[in-house]
Amino acid sequence: MAKIIKQCMHMHSNGEIESVDIKIEKGKIIEIAAEIGSNQDDDLIDGKNKWIAPGFIDVHVHLREPGGEQKETIVTGTRAAAAGGFTTICAMPNTNPVPDHVEALSSLLKVIHDQAVVNVLPYASITKGLKGKELVDFSSLAAAGAFAFTDDGVGIQSAGDMMLAMQRANQINRPIVAHCEDNRLINNGSVHQGEVSQRLGLNGIPSVCESTQIARDVLLAEATGSHYHVCHVSTKESVRVIRDAKRAGISVTAEVSPHHLLLNETDIQTPDSNYKMNPPLRGVADQAALWEGLKDGTIDFIATDHAPHTKEEKSNTIDLAPFGIVGLETAFALLHTHFVKTEKCTLTELIEWLTIKPAQVFNLAKGRIELGADADLVLLDLEKKWTIDANQFESKGRNTPFNQWNVIGKPVMTIVNGQIVYQEGESSCIDN
Template identity: 60%
Template sequence: MNTWIKNATMVNHRNEIEAIELLIKEGKIDAIGADLSLIGEQVEKIIDAKGALITPGLVDVHVHLREPGFTYKETIKTGSEAAARGGFTTICAMPNTNPVPDTVEKFAEIQAKIQEDAVVNVLHYAPITTGLKSDELVDQVGLLKAGAFAFTNDGVGVQTAGTMYLAMVEAAKNNTVIVAHTEDDSLLFGGVMHQGAMSEKLNLPGILSITEASQIARDVLLSEATGAHYHVCHVSTKESVRVIRDAKKAGIHVTAEVTPHHLLLSEEDIPSDTAIYKMNPPLRGIDDRDALIEGLLDGTIDFIATDHAPHGDEEKSGGMVNAPFGIVGSETAFQLLYTHFVKTEKFTLIQLIEWMSTKPAETFKLNAGHLEVGAPADLALFDLTDEQIIDAQEFKSLASNTPFIGWKVSGTTLMTLVNGEVVYS
């Protein structure tokens, strides 16, 4: 089907808004111009954007879809629908499912479910080790052939340096990426939130900043020794930013992501002992949050990823000690960041689009993140003027565990297209 999107706007590399129209043909962008009304093509569908901003579809390399094993929290279908509502057209799902997809056979079952149910492009990680918590490496070659996106034990840190070293040796051979949730279990001490003023005030066990930064320090040296591409999940501390910055200066192939919630919140925003603010890594100090913003602006941190982590209402209804870690983020990320950083002129609009689309795609060599002729017609349309209150009743996700319910935001997703087909409107 040929589709003509007219009366749209885009942001150019001078951060200026300009009029734009697109012709989509056979799932790809066929033409871009200020006025395509005379192109002479047989157009079967016309979408009037009415001045909305058009962007390349957003790319999120860190989501939890919970299927198989935890489908009361989320499914591949509902998680991909939530992503589409947020303007995401490509998402990358973590392997902390039950069973863990640590064999070709298990991985193939998830791939089949993705083909059946996903409404956006879903790429799936394989684990670094069998069952996530062992020291037995998976068959990287076999899993890559089965379609694995990259390798991670997200949810737990790889505790043994030798195991991480051998995984990186294999990854360098196989030209794939090791993606790390960095957390030294020996430094956890039962913590449920950041070790700081608020944990003392609430009399809750804290998580030390060094729990994260110490593993990153170990791993960047292993990356240097092996030549592997090492990517750090959800950076949260100023010490971690410093280690990554120094590693990049040394020429080590390390990249990193930060979440919207770590950019927007700190421990001081936690009002009480409530599990809705429990996430891993936890909300840190204001100086940590400021270091994350600075790291994003100076290129130490490469892009933004949501760490969309749905849980059941009952699980997140009490205090922190017994609740699971995590908040949802797919449906609120762009709106929150546009409202609190672009509208306040801390970030430019082009920076936000690059951090949420272009740069994650380039980092992982995905055919996504670009608004150009020949690119897949994976697109999002946003109304930057529309103000809404974040309302859990409108979520496509099965879960609503986020502290951002009730926040007023601008930048509503009007439409999301994947391969030229409307998947959310």
């Protein structure tokens, strides 16, 4: 039995818009036309007044399982992804156990196969136990299914270790994905070192904590010829370093989170832990530099850094609570409302930052609508007005600074490999 999405609006990369029918069979797109005839057994999906896009891709997600199931599980995290229009997500390795050896990675992949409702690509760590001391066996982990390598959550402190990691990852054609943070410069901080840290009497994290490590690493990437990807860029200095590295022909790519585009340190009026993330919300000039960097291609795409925590953990004051906020279910609506609707970017640009660009950077066979492509799709209602309600999230995490924000635009159906995994107003898992 085939599925046919009828009369949905499709925007081409050149901005041309047309109404199309899309026919799906055996998990693939098999026909795209102005009108497609149907058989009695075909499943017809009404796409009228809805926009079709490739399923979103998020290369930076914390699913917490194994070991942190009180915060999130593969089931709840992938349901949150589906509700946000994401059909492929990449799971960070800060779990217990860490996927730093084949047995742990294989066990994780089995749970993903059995329980995930969207595509999940797991990272392996760069160092054993994320401790920054002993490198993992890159070749065996890549052969077992590691998407890429990262110690996200902590920076690699030794230049020698990072250079060796790049060399080994490059030998097996895998990228090194880096959380950039010099531990000697963190200053036990909880917010950006600036006006707000002074006003609230909090230790601040300086911008050079991030940018100096990126500067080191891009030179190591040049020396090794490896693909080096920078997580959640947050400072104007980091943008400048990455821009200069790209101009020099170094293989560096970068991502930015929605919250660093939407907020800055002045939005922290009280010591509210829902505004605590790492890297922290930076200054107004940093926020402007991030947007400029995204628009000019210095920053390649957007990734959420979805980081759920329990209510009890986040009920602590900002200096004691863990870093991180959730983002899968709010990303598209917030970005569409505050950038597309305000004409700071086009819908085409936003969709590219959420689909085509991450697919290109990481060489994924995703992020496109064409004959023979995987039927990973999202239907969008671009005019739907709604209010973000953290208590209605599919994610276990409720930690967001965007609760009760009014937004416009919403994913209303998500399809993965031809199966409907989310439909607004119904259970996340529909077709199995």
